[in-house]
Amino acid sequence: MLKVQNLTVAYSDTPVFTDVAVNFNAGKITGIIGPNGAGKSTLIKAMLGLIKAQTGTVEFNGHTLKQFQKQIAYVEQRKDLDLTFPISVFDVVLTGTYGRLGLFRQPSKADRQRCLAALQRVDLADLADRQIGQLSGGQLQRVFVARAILQDAQLIILDEPFVGIDLQSETAIMAILHQWRDAGKTIIVVHHDLNKVSRYFDDLVILNHGIVDYGPVQDVYTPANIERTFSADLSAVLFTQGGAQ
Amino acid sequence: MQSITTFITALGKYDFLQSALITAIMVGIMSGMIGSFIILRGMSMMGDAISHAVLPGVAVAYMLGINVMIGASVFGILAAGLIGLVANKSKIKTDTSIGIVFSAFYALGFILISLAESSTNLHHILFGNILAVSDTDMMTTTVVLGLVILFIVFFYKELLITSFDPTFAQTYGFKVQVLHYALMLVLTLVTVSALQTVGIILVVAMLITPAATAFLWTDRLGVMLGLAAGIGAVASVVGLYFSYTFNWASGPAIVLVAAVLFGISFVISPKQALLPSLFKGKARMGRRVPA
Numbered sequence: 367m368l369k370v371q372n373l374t375v376a377y378s379d380t381p382v383f384t385d386v387a388v389n390f391n392a393g394k395i396t397g398i399i400g401p402n403g404a405g406k407s408t409l410i411k412a413m414l415g416l417i418k419a420q421t422g423t424v425e426f427n428g429h430t431l432k433q434f435q436k437q438i439a440y441v442e443q444r445k446d447l448d449l450t451f452p453i454s455v456f457d458v459v460l461t462g463t464y465g466r467l468g469l470f471r472q473p474s475k476a477d478r479q480r481c482l483a484a485l486q487r488v489d490l491a492d493l494a495d496r497q498i499g500q501l502s503g504g505q506l507q508r509v510f511v512a513r514a515i516l517q518d519a520q521l522i523i524l525d526e527p528f529v530g531i532d533l534q535s536e537t538a539i540m541a542i543l544h545q546w547r548d549a550g551k552t553i554i555v556v557h558h559d560l561n562k563v564s565r566y567f568d569d570l571v572i573l574n575h576g577i578v579d580y581g582p583v584q585d586v587y588t589p590a591n592i593e594r595t596f597s598a599d600l601s602a603v604l605f606t607q608g609g610a611q
Numbered sequence: 612m613q614s615i616t617t618f619i620t621a622l623g624k625y626d627f628l629q630s631a632l633i634t635a636i637m638v639g640i641m642s643g644m645i646g647s648f649i650i651l652r653g654m655s656m657m658g659d660a661i662s663h664a665v666l667p668g669v670a671v672a673y674m675l676g677i678n679v680m681i682g683a684s685v686f687g688i689l690a691a692g693l694i695g696l697v698a699n700k701s702k703i704k705t706d707t708s709i710g711i712v713f714s715a716f717y718a719l720g721f722i723l724i725s726l727a728e729s730s731t732n733l734h735h736i737l738f739g740n741i742l743a744v745s746d747t748d749m750m751t752t753t754v755v756l757g758l759v760i761l762f763i764v765f766f767y768k769e770l771l772i773t774s775f776d777p778t779f780a781q782t783y784g785f786k787v788q789v790l791h792y793a794l795m796l797v798l799t800l801v802t803v804s805a806l807q808t809v810g811i812i813l814v815v816a817m818l819i820t821p822a823a824t825a826f827l828w829t830d831r832l833g834v835m836l837g838l839a840a841g842i843g844a845v846a847s848v849v850g851l852y853f854s855y856t857f858n859w860a861s862g863p864a865i866v867l868v869a870a871v872l873f874g875i876s877f878v879i880s881p882k883q884a885l886l887p888s889l890f891k892g893k894a895r896m897g898r899r900v901p902a
Contacts, residue, residue, distance in 0.1 A: 378702075416781055416782065435782070435783055435784040447776060452826065452832045452835050453831075457771075458775075461768075461772050461775075461776065465782075465783025465785070467768070470765060
């Protein structure tokens with residue numbers, strides 16, 4: 367379980383959120399939703415130690431961030447990457463071994479085989495030699511999921527993995543998330559689109575400059591919460607015709 | 612053609628020309644390789660800044676009679692640190708911070724050099740004087756080339772991941788900043804070596820142009836490093852030949868040859884280039900594979 371306690375993050379004195387306390391359970395896929403600028407990406411970046419929090423602690427199974435750093439796989443937003451970089455699909459996935467290898471050690475033959483297996487798992491083995499800029503959005507997202515597979519982490523955090531990808535990639539990625547869940551890993555997904563929320567996630571965190579609500583998705587994904595966080599119109603659209611799916 | 616024969620004959624005859632050629636090749640190789648990382652990290656401005664910021668270090672080294680490498684390294688790292696400090700601790704953007712720091716260092720360098728006067732020749736520092744390379748200079752350049760190669764071999768993984776995906780490197784606890792400053796240190800050493808061949812003002816061209824040319828020809832980092840080194844070396848040799856034959860300043864001659872190589876590549880290389888895209892037209896878009 368990932369335990370976040372009284373976490374506060376501010377950009378130049380304007381707090382993004384204050385005193386956030388939330389738990390993410392092992393063996394669950396937890397979605398984080400909220401309006402634009404609600405602090406979703408900021409929350410996960412603070413949990414990962416990528417940005418400095420003013421106050422607060424983050425613990426994973428009783429360990430501090432430094433102790434469990436090698437247990438994390440982070441799948442960042444595709445738009446943050448340089449897609450013209452001279453690197454192949456295979457070599458991107460292989461960077462998933464770097465954290466474990468540390469300095470002065472090179473990926474072994476076994477690592478390369480695991481890398482190929484991870485690519486096969488996301489159905490991209492035949493594109494292994496492509497330069498990454500030549501892939502579609504969905505294929506690229508699968509490449510980064512394959513890297514997370516290679517990292518073999520206990521905590522996997524994905525930032526907007528389903529934005530602008532095709533159905534085939536979405537299905538493939540969901541299958542892998544389910545596999546991770548069944549293996550007892552903790553999976554956190556920042557999510558933008560409110561459709562499919564209850565189909566994707568077991569638990570849900572609603573964020574809007576602080577925690578609005580969190581818990582099992584059926585308890586949290588309610589018309590009242592959506593109306594409170596987003597708008598009454600959106601709530602009406604989402605919850606008519608058979609309620610929350 | 613006559614002049615090429617003359618150049619080769621002269622190479623056999625004059626030691627100074629041999630030293631010049633060997634030094635020029637070594638500088639071409641090291642700046643091509645380090646330059647590849649500089650352009651991939653989007654740090655071309657930083658490369659330019661560091662190369663200018665070593666000037667006071669060169670002056671101080673002359674004044675104190677210590678090795679130029681030491682003086683230059685101190686000021687190179689100091690400049691890199693100040694640029695980072697101003698950009699991180701204020702709302703000023705990095706490019707502005709670079710502009711402020713490097714121009715100040717450069718100005719300080721000018722004043723210090725005019726104070727030192729003596730045997731230092733400002734013109735040679737600024738534009739390079741490859742034909743005056745001493746044996747010590749050549750030795751130093753050899754050591755720097757060795758360091759550059761070792762640095763890239765030992766930290767290849769780290770250089771790759773921090774250039775391509777620094778956020779990812781941070782998530783597994785890698786100290787991205789430490790490698791950044793190590794790269795800045797190596798860049799400073801390369802800069803001082805390149806002072807001999809192309810001079811301070813044109814060092815940035817040796818860092819960027821061969822690397823950018825190589826980038827146009829390949830999709831693999833390893834290949835890019837090798838190509839950039841090769842292109843840097845070729846530009847140095849051909850530039851030296853022009854410099855010797857037509858009595859041009861060595862720096863501008865080398866840099867112009869590198870620019871011509873880039874221009875040719877820009878027109879005919881398969882990636883992002885003029886000619887293939889003219890022929891293929893919209894077909895280039897087809898490189899994106901639909902899912």
